[in-house]
Amino acid sequence: MSQQQPNNPLHGLSLEKILTRLVEHYGWKGLHDQININCFSKDPSIKSSLKFLRKTQWARDKVEALYINTFN
Numbered sequence: 001m002s003q004q005q006p007n008n009p010l011h012g013l014s015l016e017k018i019l020t021r022l023v024e025h026y027g028w029k030g031l032h033d034q035i036n037i038n039c040f041s042k043d044p045s046i047k048s049s050l051k052f053l054r055k056t057q058w059a060r061d062k063v064e065a066l067y068i069n070t071f072n
Helices: 015-034 046-055 057-071
Strands: none
Touching: 015 046, 015 057, 046 057
16 A cells, blocks of 8 residues: 555645745746735745645645646
């Protein structure tokens, strides 16, 4: 049972890895243009964005969907 979720493209990825890769690809401004969330435009950082995304499911869903659409 080494592959518990073979059809899940996010399996094995932490939220921090997802966010870091999106920031490397889009930059903070580009990420805000893709997903209109204030934590991406007002003094953005990985730490503050992770704190918000972990508390806010709808925002996390949008970030995960953008990751899937961008890299899969």
